[in-house]
Amino acid sequence: MSRLNDLLEKTLSEIREIMPWNLVDRMAENPELIILDVREPKEFETLHIEGSIHVPRGVLESACEWDYDDTVPALVTGRDKEIVVVCRSGRRSAFAAKTMQELGFTNVVSLKTGLRGWNDYEEPLVNSAGETVGEEFADDFFTSKVRPDQLKPKP
Numbered sequence: 001m002s003r004l005n006d007l008l009e010k011t012l013s014e015i016r017e018i019m020p021w022n023l024v025d026r027m028a029e030n031p032e033l034i035i036l037d038v039r040e041p042k043e044f045e046t047l048h049i050e051g052s053i054h055v056p057r058g059v060l061e062s063a064c065e066w067d068y069d070d071t072v073p074a075l076v077t078g079r080d081k082e083i084v085v086v087c088r089s090g091r092r093s094a095f096a097a098k099t100m101q102e103l104g105f106t107n108v109v110s111l112k113t114g115l116r117g118w119n120d121y122e123e124p125l126v127n128s129a130g131e132t133v134g135e136e137f138a139d140d141f142f143t144s145k146v147r148p149d150q151l152k153p154k155p
């Protein structure tokens with residue numbers, strides 16, 4: 001049986017990742033670049049990279065095909081476009097990039113360290129009103145809030 005970390009390790013061996021500073025370069029070099037944010041709606045509303053497309057991980061597969069309520073034309077027609085998938089820390093985006101590869105996307109990568117690393121690298125994030133979000137606010141937002149009952153019980 002695979003656990004999350006096993007699955008993640010296997011997935012990471014099958015996809016490509018880029019670092020936040022590489023994404024800065026790619027944004028400057030490729031105006032066609034698609035940044036795809038696969039976090040949950042509340043997370044995206046709170047902060048995201050300006051200009052990124054939002055498709056929650058849960059509807060990613062149907063967003064990539066015609067004829068669904070979740071269809072995102074830019075994705076369906078973007079199978080050969082450069083796509084950088086982002087999430088909070090780089091796990092969900094890795095799984096999403098792997099799925100997209102299997103769906104025929106030829107140039108998809110995952111942002112290693114996620115938006116958390118992007119913020120640590122002092123790159124800008126905006127909220128759903130388009131206002132810049134403070135670095136400290138973002139830092140706090142990205143901090144894990146695991147409750148005691150979610151921690152692995154001690155033997």
Ligand SMILES: O=S(=O)([O-])[S-]
Pocket residue numbers: 087088089090091092093114
């Ligand atoms: O978005 S995540 O990498 O924290 S699961």
